[in-house]
Every structure is written in structure tokens, then in C-alpha cells.
Amino acid sequence: MRLVLILALLLSAHMPPAWAGGKEDMKAALEAGGKGNHEQAIQLFSRAIQSGDIKGKELAVTYYNRGQAFALMKRTDKAVDDFTQAIKLDPSLARAYDSRGKIYKQKGDLDKAIDDFSNALKIVPFAAGVLTRRGSIYSDKGQYDKAIADFSQAVKNWPNYTNAYFQRGFTYEKMKKPKLAIVNYHIVMRLLLNEREALRRLLQKRAVSK
Secondary structure: OHHHHHHHHHHHHOOOOOOOOHHHHHHHHHHHHHOOOHHHHHHHHHHHHHHOOOOHHHHHHHHHHHHHHHHHOOOHHHHHHHHHHHHHHOOOOHHHHHHHHHHHHHHOOHHHHHHHHHHHHHHOOOOHHHHHHHHHHHHHOOOHHHHHHHHHHHHHHOOOOHHHHHHHHHHHHHOOOHHHHHHHHHHHHHHHHHHHHHHHHHHHHHHHHO
């Protein structure tokens, strides 16, 4: 009997650990992705999805997170599939529309990108980044009034958002309105100088505290 117990202990020591379940895989996938191990993250997200342990909005977020990992690995078709599945599971997931819109923009499918950014803005109307991304497409398409409206709303929502000012200035240039363009570029320069000064003070403060 004692010999059987010893053998059982020895065998158990060499057995792989029991599978913890989908939710543990999801946590592990997020950790792997945070370390830049995107392929491992994809495998863990896939196992979490297939486990059946994750449902509803949590499952939508898992598809979204796997889509982000695919996007980071330039596997954009897979990413679009996952963002689409995430939206089906949770139509209120604004970031899935935004992320899919970014890929459509990269692919040159501008109308689909506008649709996705617009859907995201129905859910989070104050998202300055999404407004600026949509505005830049309007600007590229020559729809300058719509572009300026988006950039202006973006800076109203986030007064320190330099990219929106820059894009608005660039669009004013295309509209042959150099004075308005210069005003916006000056704002960009002032904001960047403020950021630089804030960083300098922070580094100085950290050096003194050491």
C-alpha cells in the first residue's frame, strides 16, 4: 500500500497542471499581450473562447481583445472578423467599431471606416480621437465642412488634443484659408511646448527626490 502511494505521488508530480478554465486563460492572455507575446495571447484567447466559460458581453470583450492581438500582428482580416463578432455579441462596444474602422481606413475602405466611426460616436459622442479619425477621412474626401465640424467638436471635448488642431489646420490649408491654418498650428506649437515644459519639471522633480 505504501509503495502504491509513493508511485501515485511521483506520477502526480510529473503530470501537467489541471486546466484552470476559460477565465484564467483570458487573464493569462491579457498578461501575455501586455508583454508583447501576441501569438501566445491569441492562443489563450482562442482557448478561452472555445471553453464555453465566457458568455455575453465578457465574450464580446474577449473577441475584441483577440482582434487587437491579430491587428498588432498585421493579420487584419482576422482582426476584422473578431471585431465584427464582438459587435454582434455586444452592439454597444464602441471600441470594436473604432478598431474595425481604423483597419478599414488603412485598407482604403473609407466609407466603411466612416460608418464604423459614426457608430462608435453614437455610443461615445465625446470621443475626441474617433471624431478626429472620422474628420481626417472627410478631409481626404474633400468634405471639408464635415471635417472642420469634427475637429472643432474634438477640441471642444478635449482642449489639449494636439492632433485635432493639427488636422484642422491642415484642412484649412487645403481650403486655401492660410490664416486659420496658422492659428491652429500655433496652438499645436504652444501645446507641445507646454507638454515639454511639464515633462522637464517632472524629470527635475524626480531628480531632486532621489
